Amino acid sequence: MMKKLLALLLALCMVLALTACGQKAAEQPAASASSGTGTAAASQPVQSAEPKFLNMAVNFAYPSLDAHKDYYGWYTQIYGVTETLFRIDSDMSVKPLLAKDSSVSDDGLTWTFVLADAVFSNGNPVTADMVARNFQRLVEVNGRYDDWADFSFEAKDEKTLVITTPAVFPTMLVALTDPEFAVMDLDGTTDFDNAPVATGPFVIKSFKPEGDVEVVRNDNYWNGAVKLDGATLYYMPDADSKLMAMQAGELDCYTSVDAAAQEIYESDPSSYVLTVIPGTRMQFYVLNETRMSDKVREAVNLTVDCEAIASYLKGTTSAAVGPFIASAPYGQVTKPAPDPVKAKSLLEADGYKLNADGYYEKNGKVLELSIAHYKSRQLPDLAVLMQDQLKNVGVKATLVVQEDPDAGYVATGDYDIALYCMIADTGGDPYYCVDALYRQSGKWAKAGFPTDETEKLINKLQFETDIDQRAALANQIVQMSIDTNAFGYVGLFNKVSVARPGVTGFSENIPFDFYGLTADTDIS
Amino acid sequence: MAKYIGKRLLHLVFIMIAVSFLTFLLMYLSPGDAAAKKLNAQGVAVSEEIIEKTREEMGLNRPFLVQYGDWALKALRGDLGESYKDGFAVAGKLAKGLRYTSILALTSLALAFLVALPLAILTALNKDSLLDDITRLFSFAGNSLPNFLISVLLMYFLCVKAKLLPLTANESVKGLIMPCLALSIPICGRFIRQFRAEFLEQLGRPYVSGAMLRGVKQRYVLGSVLHNASISILTIVGLSIGTLLGGSVVIETIFRWPGLGKLAMDAITNRDYPVIQGFVLFTSTVYVVINLIIDICYSWIDPRLRKNGGGS
DSSP states (O other): OHHHHHHHHHHHHHHHHHHHHHHHHHTSOHHHHHTBSHHHHHHSOOOTTSOOEEEEEESOOOSOOOTTSTTHHHHHHHTTOOOOSEEEOTTSOEEESSEEEEEEOTTSOEEEEEEOSOBOTTSOBOOHHHHHHHHHHHHHHOGGGGGGGGOEEEEEETTEEEEEOSSOOTTHHHHTTSGGGOOBOTTTOSBTTTBOOBSSSEEEEEEOTTSOEEEEEOTTOSSSOOOOSEEEEEEOOOHHHHHHHHHTTOOSEEEOOOHHHHHHHHTOTTTOEEEEEEEEEEEEEEEOTTTSOHHHHHHHHHHOOHHHHHHHTTTSEEEOSSSSOTTSGGGOOOOOOOOHHHHHHHHHHTTOEEOTTSOEEETTEEOEEEEEEOSSTTHHHHHHHHHHHHHHHTOEEEEEEOSOTTTTHHHHOOOSEEEEEEESOSSSOSHHHHHHHHOTTSTTGGGSOOOHHHHHHHHHHHHOOOHHHHHHHHHHHHHHHHHTTOEEEEEEEEEEEEEOTTEEOSSTTSOOTTOOOOTTOEEO | OHHHHHHHHHHHHHHHHHHHHHHHHHHHHSSOOHHHHHHTTTSOOOOHHHHHHHHHHHTTTSOHHHHHHHHHHHHHTTOOOBOTTTOOBHHHHHHHHHHHHHHHHHHHHHHHHHHHHHHHHHHHHTTTSHHHHHHHHHHHHHHHSOHHHHHHHHIIIIIIISOOSOSSOOSSHHHHHHHHHHHHHHHHHHHHHHHHHHHHHHHTSHHHHHHHHTTOOHHHHHHHHHHHHHHHHHHHHHHHHHHHHTOOHHHHHHTTOOOHHHHHHHHHHTTOHHHHHHHHHHHHHHHHHHHHHHHHHHHHHOHHHHHTTSOO
16 A cells, blocks of 8 residues: 555656656756857857857846836836937936937927837837827726826927926936836737737747746837847846855846855956945934934934945945935935044033943933844845944943834834935935935824924925036035034945956946846947 | 535535634734734834824734634635735735745655655665665655755755855746755655655565565565555645745745745734735645545555545
């Protein structure tokens, strides 16, 4: 009886494994076939006569390629399949792409766009009517664009699109760089989830929902020669897997290299090319004005040494002064250098005295601050480092970790110091971040910073059309948050990319996460 | 027997109601919701008005019992609903995850069993020999090393150094080998220890020494030992099947294997109630059914249990 049972069990296992795997083996990306196996292709030099196929790892995978839904547009753009009217360049400036010209009426309510002579991958021309219908569809299917419901999108002629807004909308061009504003051929696409027809340099060859994607060159690409023949984008969420796949020669490049892998790549510069640029994702903390005096908050800010923290985090972050990259016109703010001696004197001036345990106390009560944080984006490391730095000046800090900060400490305001991470710059303009951080109706208002004055400045920024004035206003608002010791800006996550020598142009020099393959991506 | 099976299946209904209710309640009480998670997925802040509107559209503002009742009624009709995260059918997601998890679980289990059983018999027969010492060392190591470490070691030696297997070959026979090894090594270690202990206990029983003294051939004695140990072995293997079919998050993530474990973990992170509920229903059913199958197997193996009504 046992033998029969065993035999039955084993036979069942084998049949299941072989049947299922056999089916999937037939569905393996053909890129591997055309470029040899991943290992062989990457480890051998690419001959100019041979097809150029790139193997790249990506961190997320979605179940659909419908660029208008959810955040799927981020990945169709990374895959080089979809494009927008404008794109952001490495210097953070907005550059035309599918639109070749734009203008706004004197009252600031009517935007006119002249489209470039672009065509979809099926050869159909990109018309103003198609673009208008795309934007209408985006507003209908993506809840994040509900604010656009009152905008009107009209085709004035074949190549002229007019967008009318109910109020002045100075950040229109920046908004249109969002990957969700991708333009697809709504009439020519039969399966938005698996095979959207768009204007990018690549078209989908195979797509596994929440898995790997294979693209090949778009032979009808309208904007210059596409250097690659195709690419396979492997969904690899695990950092060790990516490192080892790179070492095994199965990958040619990827972004979001972690600190441990970065050290390994740095030690072998002949095999790997690392590109490290400051990104747009910011680590910061909020100091609760309702629970700490001005002097205590200033002491905390003078204690936190952002350079030391960035150094500890080994190149994954750059020390921040404000929420934006220092080279941006709206990143021109200053903050005092760390000064633990001055921090101590401030605490003493506030009535605190060092006790026998080395902590400051007042009226027999130890100065104890809670550092609320969540387990993501290296915030636990940051919390421990801040705790250590505060301890060195005599401030006791306790760590409070919550799973969902937005539903937890951010919503309740129950913290002394709240750590958080967010994308500060979504596309070359400061308003998004200023609006999210400093509004009186915003989620950080419970900490007490926003005043009527800041609100007035933010309202002015919202409708200001002059770029220099916008930068000046943003700098003024951010500087106020620094000077009043309401916020502490710790680090900007670096965008760290690695590639084999000769692999270029996979958006490694653009700080945003939503760019990847372009016509210029190449293996030489 | 039929009455017994019917009774157990009736228990399954109550178990599924209790487990799904408790899971729904726990998810409901935990901070955060699917609307905010979905809209803020990439770290882009969205206004509270938009989050609230999405919450309303998703029905998350309804009272707890209404939400649960709505889900339960649909589930009774065989409709597990759509994922809050992406709107795709939960049944389809579970079916895909189950397919890959079953392949990985059953091949790993078969591999572990095939290695562990002969080794356990040999080491039990040759207690304290060199083979026994080496096997115990492997067993300890396999048991002690965490999954991720075994996975990283396998990747390093088999992919980076020896270049025997590709890391990018998921969802294929080649892609199955490494996750299967990573999953089966600790199971094998555990099986060897447990099987060996069971065989040693059986070998120490009077019926074994009696048979040996009467000159019964060793292979016949071993047959009886194996038969008598099979109830314990079946329990150990059965429980492992239940655990493995729940999926392994670590191994599935490292080796890009699209199984149930990662699906469930992502659903929990995103507060994707319909997927979580579907997963919970599935795992509770698997546990109950596997336990039932094991109990039926007991009565096949041991006729005394059959007389008592088939249950253990």
